[in-house]
Amino acid sequence: MEALPYLREIVLKRDQINDLGRYPFSIPAVRELxxxxxxxxxxxxxxxxGSGKSTLMEAIAVALGFNAEGGTKNFNFDTRASHSSLHQHLKTVKSYQRPRDGFFLRAESYFNLATNIEELDQNDPDSLWPPPPPVIDYYGGVSLHEQSHGESFLALMLHRFGGKGLYLLDEPEAALSPTRQLAVLSRMHQLVGDSSQFIIATHSPILLAYPGAWIYQIDSTGISRVNYEDTEHYAVTKAFLNNPEKMLDELFRE
Structure with a gap:
């Protein structure tokens, strides 16, 4: 039996849901799951x-024991408790082997994560001997607030993601240039080669091109697996780059 994937499956525990018409079960992606x-x-x-990607990602992360606002399972900061109850109704089917590493990245709360790391390093370590290394050392040694969003995210992937891990990323491309997205693809490939698993919600046609990846389309009908070339992200981007003048003419036509 293969160790990977660490997370094999999620199952919606429908028998525990009293009303499929209330949030988050009213979201088609959840209702049809x-x-x-x-x-x-x-x-x-x-x-x-609004299709439910982030709601589903968040629920999977919390069901696995990660902090709802991101980080490792050791983070427990709570800036604003806004996550849904969906995690309580998910059964996670895991591998016999646990990952050695793990991280949940949320683009929308990454600032809060960076702030919490600084707060942890400001705590008085005198009660511990020998004193532990600063938390930021595990993220490249430079404050995440003193870097651009894109630079700090790459630092996270290069220094904190150690391999043999389960990594959940919610819209990681939010602050990344196309060149940096290619760098992320390269780092992902290194980590996959070191027995890592990624689950990613994204709008990026660059990231979606990862060879052999499974792609789930989430829309008003629920969740379905699709090929890369059949995603709207690929089709729209290709159409625009092939003939930007024509598409702009269509967009700007009165």
Whole structure:
């Protein structure tokens, strides 16, 4: 039996839900969910804003023991308790082997994560001997607030992601240039080669191109697995780059 994927499947515990008409069960992606399998290496969620990608990612992360606002399982800061109850209704089917590393990245709360790291390092370590190394050392040694969002995220992947891990990323491309997205793809490939698994919600046609990845389309009908070339992200980007003048003419036509 293969160790990967560390997270094999999630199952919605429908018998525990009294009302499928209330949030978050009213979201089609959740309402139509029964069981969802994950690839051994990379699984993507794609869909329009509001389709439920982040709600599903958050619920999976919390069900696995991660902090709702991001970080490792050791983080417990809570800036604003806004996550849904969906995690309470998910059954996680895991591998016999646990990952050695793990991280949940949320683009929308990354600032809060960086702030919490600084707060942890400001605590008085005198009660511990020998004193532990600063938390920021595990993230490259430079304050995440003193770097651009894109630079700090790359520092996270290069220094904190150590391999043999389960990494959940919610819209990681938010502050990344196309060149930096390619750098993320390269680092992902290194980590996958070191027995890591990624689950990623994204709008990026660059990240979606990862070879062999499973892509789940989330829309008003629920969740379905699609090919890369069949995603709207690929089709729209390709159409625009092939003939930007024509598409702009269509967009600006009165």
């Amino acid at each position: 029964d069981a969802l399998e994950f690839a051994p290496d990379v699984t993507f969620f794609v869909g329009e804003n």
